[in-house]
Amino acid sequence: MSSHPSEPAAPSADRKPMTIPRFVGAKREGRRLTVLTAYDHLWAGLLDEAGVDAILVGDSLGMVVQGRSTTLPVTLDQMIYHGEMVVRAVKRALVIVDLPFLSFQVSIEDTLRNAGRVLKETGASAVKLESGVNQAATIRALAEADIPVMAHVGLRPQSVLKLGGYRVQRDEERLLAEARVAAEAGAFGIVLECIPGPVAARITAELPVPTIGIGAGPHCDGQVLVTPDLVGLTPGQPPKFVQQFANLRQTVEAAVTSWSTAVRAGTHPDAAHTHS
Numbered sequence: 060m061s062s063h064p065s066e067p068a069a070p071s072a073d074r075k076p077m078t079i080p081r082f083v084g085a086k087r088e089g090r091r092l093t094v095l096t097a098y099d100h101l102w103a104g105l106l107d108e109a110g111v112d113a114i115l116v117g118d119s120l121g122m123v124v125q126g127r128s129t130t131l132p133v134t135l136d137q138m139i140y141h142g143e144m145v146v147r148a149v150k151r152a153l154v155i156v157d158l159p160f161l162s163f164q165v166s167i168e169d170t171l172r173n174a175g176r177v178l179k180e181t182g183a184s185a186v187k188l189e190s191g192v193n194q195a196a197t198i199r200a201l202a203e204a205d206i207p208v209m210a211h212v213g214l215r216p217q218s219v220l221k222l223g224g225y226r227v228q229r230d231e232e233r234l235l236a237e238a239r240v241a242a243e244a245g246a247f248g249i250v251l252e253c254i255p256g257p258v259a260a261r262i263t264a265e266l267p268v269p270t271i272g273i274g275a276g277p278h279c280d281g282q283v284l285v286t287p288d289l290v291g292l293t294p295g296q297p298p299k300f301v302q303q304f305a306n307l308r309q310t311v312e313a314a315v316t317s318w319s320t321a322v323r324a325g326t327h328p329d330a331a332h333t334h335s
């Protein structure tokens with residue numbers, strides 16, 4: 060496990076609800092943004108209480124929650140199901156829901172209907188889509204329909220079949236072009252996934268909207284992580300860019316082992332935990 064602060068971070072003192080203008084304004088004000096994933100009510104409430112600026116209902120739920128090897132099978136109905144649970148727990152953070160594979164690639168009309176369903180049926184504030192230069196018209200149509208849209212460039216997990224794996228993306232000019240196109244088309248923010256730190260720094264310096272990095276180094280306007288990676292719940296070796304700030308897997312395993320031992324020994328539940 061890598062190093063982590065010994066004291067828990069203070070929840071953000073600012074309890075004003077996060078809005079799209081405040082999220083975008085953070086860049087101007089030099090305030091770094093914190094974004095984490097949540098897929099259910101319990102974790103969303105916890106993250107919101109801890110003061111994160113935004114909660115992403117990522118289609119990473121296909122891997123994290125459903126145990127699949129890619130995000131491709133995730134459906135729009137599943138995103139709406141999880142998004143709705145998350146929104147019900149959140150008082151302050153901006154909730155952003157991923158548009159899953161094939162929910163925004165077929166046609167603009169189809170995309171508007173799908174993104175509209177996400178906002179109407181979950182109560183979330185924005186959608187995110189994985190965007191190459193080809194998605195400019197789609198992003199523009201969403202923005203013109205007043206559907207706040209976050210773009211996602213760099214490693215795009217929905218393109219894993221074409222890419223042949225989850226690898227760092229290094230084509231600087233293509234990455235810059237994708238980010239520019241997304242911002243010009245009206246994206247209010249851009250996730251930069253698995254790109255070299257200096258490239259993320261260049262994109263961040265050039266764009267007027269916040270960049271949110273994951274595996275993109277420290278010079279983004281904010282950071283996002285998959286929460287189970289951050290708290291050490293994900294099994295196996297985490298990717299290089301993941302710094303674990305807790306080891307909850309160990310904590311939970313120890314609790315379950317202690318409970319099982321107590322049950323088998325007949326010492327749990329004790330008198331204090333038994334109705335008279």
Ligand code: KIV
Nearest residue numbers: 096117118119250283
């Ligand atoms: O699906 C997801 O959780 C994401 C983040 C990793 C940015 O897109």
